[in-house]
Amino acid sequence: MSRPADMDDKRTPSMSKDPAPSRRGFLTGALAAGGAIAGSRVAAQSPDPAITELQPWMQYLGDGVDARPYGTPSQYEAHVIRRNVEWLTADPVSSVNFTPLHELDGIITPNGLCFERHHAGIAEVDPTAHRLMINGLVDKPLVFTMQDLMRFPRENRVYFLECAANSGMEWAGAQLNGCQYTHGMIHNVMYTGVPLRLLLEEAGVKTNGKWIMPEGADASAMTRSIPIEKAMDDCLVAFKMNGEALRPEQGYPVRLVVPGWEGNMWIKWLRRIEVGDQPWHHREETSKYTDLLDNGIARRFTWEMDAKSVITNPSPQAPILHSKGPTVLTGVAWSGRGTIPRVDVTLDGGKNWHEARMSGPSFDKSMHRFYFEFDWDGKPLLLQSRTHDSTGYVQPTKNDLRAIRGENSIYHNNGIQTWHVNERGEAENVEVS
Amino acid sequence: MSKFLKILAPASAGTASVLTLAYVLADQFVVDMPAPARVSFVAAANAQETEAPAPTAETVAQANAEPPAPARDGGYGLGREALPEEIAAWDIDIRPDGQGLPVGSGDVWTGEEVFVEKCASCHGDFGEAVGRWPQLAGGQGTLERKDPVKTIGSYWPYLSTVWDYVHRAMPFGDAQSLTPDEVYAITAYLLYLNNIVEDDFELSNESFAEVEMPNAEGFKPDDRPETELTAFSGEACMEGCKDEVEITMRAAVLDVTPGSDEGDADVEDTAIEVEEQAAAQPADAEPAEEAVAGDQPTAPEDAAVAGEADKASVEGADAEAAPAEAVVEASAGPDPELVAAGERVFKKCAACHQVGDNAKNRSGPQLNGIVGRTAGTVEGFRYSGALEEAGADGLVWDHESLAGFLADPRAYLKGTKMSFAGLRSDEDITAITAFLEAQGE
Structure with a gap:
């Protein structure tokens, strides 16, 4: 199909193909295109070419049904990707990337945008050569094929998975400019899987079996110790995410789901579950994922993820692109201990708070979406969100946390995030008194 | 369209034939449920789709009221018994009490040879670390400082963790290639580098339990229920909560965000490691990015x-x-x-x-x-x-x-x-x- 050469110049600025669109480009573009001024309708000075000119997609035929057998996002959404921070880790194989929270809405994270954290790269596991073994303190050690697993009854559940180190770079102060980087080690998908309880019952846990140790099939052979109560409660052995097979980077063909608990425990490429009478104290629960306090003592087995929220728009990567008037503020909140009945929002750094509007399904240990619509007066804002969870817990400030833990904890930073928005609508990661 | 009806017919018995297509489409996800539960679940789902206000506790309760996947007395009889050889092949984990350790031994000097050959390219000859790879030795007495150095000697509570991790995951990119004796030797060398044993030390499955790690008592169970949950629960101030608000810190001061103009220039001063040092601080190790030397190819x-x-x-x-x-x-x-x-x-x-x-x-x-x-x-x-x-x-x-x-x-x-x-x-x-x-x- 032929495409007029000038078309690219006429597309709206938000359709930029640039992977890192400049906010100045956004702003000038929005104004040039006759964006809303001051929230009151303005008369057009000249006819809008988006209307008066025939666009190529209005005239020419598009791709047929055989062109995209597995669909991908619009070419104009190419900047919506996971991103990593190169200087953060020694190499990209044992590293992490971040979910672009500022580009998403609702509560479900698309599979291709779920953040990744690997300790030995992405294992490409052949499902026909994958086995799940249960051994240790059981009546009968068992081996399951994927086909075997598919014959157990399944459940569908929406859960968030948050890395314990999410926001860990912010303990000593505001550092990264963008909620993708400060809060993007989280995703929220619907899992389909077999309750772990059914598999453990199949093997018969002995009365002295108090802990399980799931193990991954990748080259890090990831292991964690999990108390049997949690294993028998709500853990799933999942093989689908958002309806389709797990992505390789999320543990294809099968992973453990440990609702509400830190992401490192959700063993990917799950190949074995050992039952024991005490914890194993392996690397990821001693050297890592322990929370060092300022008195030199470290907390261990800090499994639950505390209630937390963040405003995703506006935020440093998602500035306000219009001038004064109606403005949509939105964000996400979650708790490892229940649901989110309420989120408060402040525009003035915490002097006054407003109850946000929750929208979308409210599931246990799942991400929740909130909105706060307001008329921006064009003056600087200090935006914060503060979530409440169903246990009555209220998200603390970062300084509240530092007062108890110091600055060396690395993990479990659920403090309130502040964005400073200036007169131009640009947002910055800051901390306030 | 008739395909849906055919699929549903057996599951829904005779009633399916009188259902409208719209109902069938709405219901196709829940065919395995008994009729009463199905109706209430669909009602709950619809309530969510059309909700104007926030979802109520009732809708949540309804969604969660779904019955669990059924267990069967005596199990489902799926899978097969694991053979002893299969368990032996995979069950390589070690516990603090030494459970799981294979028979074997290795001394400090053998350990040094193996370590220099197989580990030093990332961890340094003396465990001091190359680039941003983990430092394995030193750091004792730093845990209370601003920038603690967490190593095997300064932080790890159990020797079994070292043995287990080296054995299961190292060398990076060639996991499980070390023999048990090599792992004993490397572990002995790491103890030596951390001044925990003398240079004539030999580690074996028998002597293993005698080694005590310096920071064995440095851990306590999660005490958030006592120290935080109550303190952080209750009423939240909504109006007039502060008189003054000032910005005390800005990310733009040391912008290390990827893609930001300032970020690339300042990276050197602020490199951190996601799990080791997740706080802004001058890097004591050079950031990985520095490895790409300059933008222009050398003439x-x-x-x-x-x-x-x-x-x-x-x-x-x-x-x-x-x-x-x-x-x-x-x-x-x-x-x-x-x-x-x-x-x-x-x-x-x-x-x-x-x-x-x-x-x-x-x-x-x-x-x-x-x-x-x-x-x-x-x-x-x-x-x-x-x-x-x-x-x-x-x-x-x-x-x-x-x-x-x-x-x-x-x-x-x-x-x-x-x-x-x-x-x-x-x-x-x-x-x-x-x-x-x-x-x-």
């Missing part, structure tokens, strides 16, 4: 005098045997676009290899002048035996050999310690070769 003139070049040509006949094609291409200078593409691909290598001015050996050798050089000849780099032998046998890095090596390093050169899976695309290989060629010598 060939600048590098012509480098000692390595002389060495490569002196060493011989082999270097001269490089294909004429490569020489011609080199003198003509590689295509700038290809070089730029190669620079992007090189990011995959930059954690271990440096190029350009001041390039140093890291966990991999510096790569200036690699094209045309005899394999295994960079001064001061400790190569694998396999690579040294290949060089002695006359292997020269030209387009052909690089292509073979980069496509699948361990297949091309069995025994190399380069833990890289390989570049899948020929285009990437061509590009990176052009980039390396542009680095001069």
Whole structure:
């Protein structure tokens, strides 16, 4: 199909193909295109070419049904990707990337945008050569094929998975400019899987079996110790995410789901579950994922993820692109201990708070979406969100946390995030008194 | 459309025939539920779809009221019993009490040899770490400081964790290749590096339980229920909560955000590690990014005098045997676009290899002048035996050999310690070769 050469110049600025669109480009573009001024309708000075000119997609035929057998996002959404921070880790194989929270809405994270954290790269596991073994303190050690697993009854559940180190770079102060980087080690998908309880019952846990140790099939052979109560409660052995097979980077063909608990425990490429009478104290629960306090003592087995929220728009990567008037503020909140009945929002750094509007399904240990619509007066804002969870817990400030833990904890930073928005609508990661 | 009805007919028995298509479509996800539960679930789902206010506790309760996946008395009889050999193959975990340790032993000096050969390229000869790889020794007495150094000696509470982790996951990229005796020896050496044992120490499955780690008492159970949950629960202030609000810290001051103008320049001062030092602080280790030396490829003139070049040509006949094609291409200078593409691909290598001015050996050798050089000849780099032998046998890095090596390093050169899976695309290989060629010598 032929495409007029000038078309690219006429597309709206938000359709930029640039992977890192400049906010100045956004702003000038929005104004040039006759964006809303001051929230009151303005008369057009000249006819809008988006209307008066025939666009190529209005005239020419598009791709047929055989062109995209597995669909991908619009070419104009190419900047919506996971991103990593190169200087953060020694190499990209044992590293992490971040979910672009500022580009998403609702509560479900698309599979291709779920953040990744690997300790030995992405294992490409052949499902026909994958086995799940249960051994240790059981009546009968068992081996399951994927086909075997598919014959157990399944459940569908929406859960968030948050890395314990999410926001860990912010303990000593505001550092990264963008909620993708400060809060993007989280995703929220619907899992389909077999309750772990059914598999453990199949093997018969002995009365002295108090802990399980799931193990991954990748080259890090990831292991964690999990108390049997949690294993028998709500853990799933999942093989689908958002309806389709797990992505390789999320543990294809099968992973453990440990609702509400830190992401490192959700063993990917799950190949074995050992039952024991005490914890194993392996690397990821001693050297890592322990929370060092300022008195030199470290907390261990800090499994639950505390209630937390963040405003995703506006935020440093998602500035306000219009001038004064109606403005949509939105964000996400979650708790490892229940649901989110309420989120408060402040525009003035915490002097006054407003109850946000929750929208979308409210599931246990799942991400929740909130909105706060307001008329921006064009003056600087200090935006914060503060979530409440169903246990009555209220998200603390970062300084509240530092007062108890110091600055060396690395993990479990659920403090309130502040964005400073200036007169131009640009947002910055800051901390306030 | 009739397909849906056919699928549903058996599950819904006779009632299915009177259902409208709309109902069938709405209901297709819940065919396995008994009728009463199904109706209420659909009602709850609909309530969510059309909700104007926030979802009520009732809708949540309804969604959660779904019955659990059913258990069956005596189990489902699925799977098969695991054989003892199968359990032995996978059950390699070790506990603090020594459960799981195989019979074996290793001493400090053997450990040093193995460590230097297999571990030091990332962790340093003395566990001091190369680049941003984990530091394994030192740091005792720093846990209460602003920048604690958490190592095996200063932080890890149990020796079993060291043995287990080295055995299951190290060396990085060649997991489970160490024999039990090698793991005992490496563990003994790590204890020695941390001043926990003397140099005549031998670690075995028998002596294992006698070793006590310095920070064994440095941990306590999660006390958030007592120290935080109550303190952080209750009423929240909504109005007039503060008189003044001032900005006390700004990310823009030391912007290290990828893609930001300031970020790239300041990275050096603020490098942190996601799990080791997740706080802003001056890096004591150089950031990985520095490994990509500069934006411009080094000009060939600048590098012509480098000692390595002389060495490569002196060493011989082999270097001269490089294909004429490569020489011609080199003198003509590689295509700038290809070089730029190669620079992007090189990011995959930059954690271990440096190029350009001041390039140093890291966990991999510096790569200036690699094209045309005899394999295994960079001064001061400790190569694998396999690579040294290949060089002695006359292997020269030209387009052909690089292509073979980069496509699948361990297949091309069995025994190399380069833990890289390989570049899948020929285009990437061509590009990176052009980039390396542009680095001069």
